[in-house]
Amino acid sequence: MFDNLHESHFDVNSKSEFTWIDAKEAADFALYKSFGKYLSDIEIKLLQGSWEEKTYDRMAAIYGYSAEYLNKDVGNKLWHKLSQALQEKVTKKNFKAALRRIWEIERNSSNFNQQKIDSQNLLNKNLLNTDVEKSESPISPSSVQLPFPESSVPPESPFYIERNNVENLCFETIIKPGSLIRIKAPQLMGKTSLINKINAYVKHISYQTVYLDLGGVERKILTDVEKFLRWLCCMVGRQLKLENQLHDYWDSEILGSNDNCTAYFEEYLLTEVDAPILLALDNVDKIFSYTEIIEDFFGMLRSWHEKGKILDIWKKLRLVLAHSTEVYVPLDIHQSPFNAGIPIGLAEFDRPQVQKLVSIHGLNWDETKVEQLMNVVGGHPFLVRLAMYELCSKSLTLEEFLQESSTEAGIYSNHLRGYLQLLQQCPKIAEAFKVVVNSSEPVELNSMGIYKLHSMGLVERQDNHVVPRCNLYREYFQRVLV
Structure with missing residues (x-):
């Protein structure tokens, strides 16, 4: 269907009107030529909503994002990139005319026609928000760069599948002064990918970000609360590109470790940085077994969150904690950060989300095949992506793959x-x-x-x-x- 549509649109003698598909392809062409990247998922949604003359408020209601995020973050960034790519001022009001001009100039170019074919690899049923019939040709997997699914998914990756309004809730929460988000999910469910998504969002609105994986901290540090909190101060300062001033602020003779750490943040780190700071702590459950530090450390985090409700300097600090399932550690209910803030649970992918991955991978599956895969691996994000990676990389049928999936010969071994x-x-x-x-x-x-x-x-x-x-x-x- 798309092939025929494209031929008519780009025929030299075509009298066709300039359509949304033309505008999308013209934008993709301009952005890829200038920056080496196509439109992202959310940029496509915003561009299409603008094409249909929807307000940001209307788009927010339809897509599940906040109007402020769509306007000040996604919209401003998109119009700025298009302005650079098209070498003219582009806004929500004039982008149609600007894109039409480059479409009319470039539509007979072989580069334009080849690139519109390439960009189709990232244009799937869900991103277009149209009803696409099953008989359409799938996205070609050979033209999509398939990364092996062994780690977190970059926030701008087409393989990042948004949960049902989870990202929007995180974005709306993290911009609130002194906010705390707790991400809870078993291993390999996408906690780090969501943290990266939140980091990318706040960077776009000029926040400073610090990401620390507590799963990689040395044991000798985790058995001494003073060493651990000095390590925390040092690592946060490094990522904020601030000089280590611990020797000027740390007073072990008079103050306890928590007081010293809190003072270092309040009097130095938070003071030296003008913007809000997101401190994301991943894999915090890895330190649950270290009783030497957990009560002091988690109690301190809770106190920081409480300070953020009343003190301006602490309102700048936004916390994200990610952990696996329940917190099975004895903490006073009033000193634990795990019963404060906004809890975020990550469920498995549902069928529409798995189907979106099917489309992105270029697999020509009907609902029966999706059901067959989910009967074996459920909607587990890692297991689903690993299956699709294998099926795209090798000449296997789904039936052959499933037959060996639980054996030593299978990709899950x-x-x-x-x-x-x-x-x-x-x-x-x-x-x-x-x-x-x-x-x-x-x-x-x-x-x-x-x-x-x-x-x-x-x-x-x-x-x-x-x-x-x-x-x-x-x-x-x-x-x-x-």
């Missing part, structure tokens, strides 16, 4: 063996999981067993009972846990 090694280090948890995978009914476990298996991402909770997260885990661990 390293992932599954990693879990097996963890379970072998915890025989009691392994025995509990063995009962779960061999039961056709939900299994009741003690709270610690549920906590550990759920934080690993191996089970789904149903009240006080659990079931395997997906049939892939059930099939594999039925075989190996003997």
Whole structure:
């Protein structure tokens, strides 16, 4: 359908009107020529909404973003980039005429026609917000650069799939003074990708950002609260490009470690930076077992959040904490940051989100094939993307892939063996999981067993009972846990 449409649009003798598709392709051509990047998902939505003469408020209601975000962040950035690419002032009011001019100049160019074919690889059913019939040609996987899904997804990547209004809630929360966001989800569910998305958003509105992965902190630091808090101050200062002034502010003879750390932030770090600061702490659950620091550290974070409600200097600090499932540590309810702020849970992808990944990968699947894959791996983001990577990279049918998915020959073998090694280090948890995978009914476990298996991402909770997260885990661990 698109091929025929494009031929008529770009025929030399065509009398066709300048359409939304033409405008989108002209914008893609100009931006790629100038910056090496096509329109992002949200930019396409905003450009199409502007084409249809929708207000920012109307687009916000339709797309689930705040009007302020669409106007001051996405819109301003897009019009500025188009102004640079087209070498004229482009606004929401005049962009149609500006894009038409470059379309009329370039539409007979071989480069333009080739690039519009390339950009089609990122133009899928969902991004166009139109009803696309199943008979259309899928996106060509050979023309999409497929990164191996082994880490977080960059915020501007077409492979980043937005959750249902999660990102919008985070954006609206993080711009509030002294805000705190708690992202809770099992491993490999996209916590770090969401943090990166939040970071990218606040950078666009001139915030300073600091990202710290607590999973990589050395053990010798985690066993001494003073070392750990000095490490925190040092790392935050480095990312803010500030000189280390700990020797001038740290007074161990009179003040405790929490007081010293708080004073360093209040009197130096927050004072030296004019903009709001986002401090994102990833994998905070990795330090739960270090009783030497957790009570002081988490109590301090909670106090910072409370200070942000009343003190101007602390209103500049915005906190994001990411952790796996529940916080199984003994903390006073009034000193814990885990019962404050806005909680964000990351669920598995639903069918429309999986279908969007199908389109992006260029797989010509009907609903039956989507159902077949989800029957094995559910909507687990990592497992779904890994499956599609394999199917695009090799000449396998879905049936062949699923047949070997839980075997040592399948692409999940390293992932599954990693879990097996963890379970072998915890025989009691392994025995509990063995009962779960061999039961056709939900299994009741003690709270610690549920906590550990759920934080690993191996089970789904149903009240006080659990079931395997997906049939892939059930099939594999039925075989190996003997």
